[in-house]
Amino acid sequence: MERNTHQKQCILNALEELRGEHPTAEKIYETVSQTLPTISRATVYRVLNQFAGQGVLLQLHVPDSGDHYDNNTMPHSHLLCCDCKRVVDLESPQLPTFDIPSGDASGCRITGVEVLFLGQCPHCAAKF
Amino acid sequence: MERNTHQKQCILNALEELRGEHPTAEKIYETVSQTLPTISRATVYRVLNQFAGQGVLLQLHVPDSGDHYDNNTMPHSHLLCCDCKRVVDLESPQLPTFDIPSGDASGCRITGVEVLFLGQCPHCAAKF
């Protein structure tokens, strides 16, 4: 059965501390290292994958960057800022919510969808 | 000015030959190598990036895989088959087409969106 280790708890704590920042595995590693200096990168990557598989957190695939993680598992969209490369939450009531169809004309079975908006975060959008 | 090299033409030919397969850079390299054995991987990656930046072809970011390329620049959706890992075109007339909003409540500027469906390709969906 799955074991409850100190490392896992520290990783969850780091994710809570960084809530809203959508940190990368490397960023989480750096954060956890401050309280647990002997933790290994391998452990961080392993545990993050495990948690993502369990639905405890979201794994965000970001082009030209490592994966980012989000402990907010409520359904919401993300935007990659093309200027500062940060991932931010999108909060548009009118944002098209995807009703995922189960199949298509050519015989595909559709089980999920990944959506990532591109543009500028509020900070970079205000720059001019 | 931009030069029209033999290498670029061979890469375009390979993309046409592989049309519909959404090949990776590595696959394109292998294909071009058959007619141009001395071509370098660096050239393939460079040219593909250049073409993608010019809109000559689409660059598809696929999780846990290298980028895939598509010389069909007509707007259409893609699905990653979770079984065989192939990228296939989705042809659903009723697939929700995204009207990209220009901004959101929190001040983001939205300029684009990446959408990737997950599921099974027609071949793998028919397996049971």
Next chain:
DNA sequence: AAACAATTGAGATGTATTATCATTAAGGGG
């Protein structure tokens, strides 16, 4: 406490891609 198995740490390894830089060749001007 003993035993067993899941987990970890350290570092090697793998995969995809870009950087560096000397050499080559595209394409315009004379």
Next chain:
DNA sequence: CCCCTTAATGATAATACATCTCAATTGTTT
């Protein structure tokens, strides 16, 4: 048609991100 300039290329090193390997450790069950 040849020269010149400079973009483009080829070879390879370097980087980034992530996973694999395996001995050592540590939860958990007995």
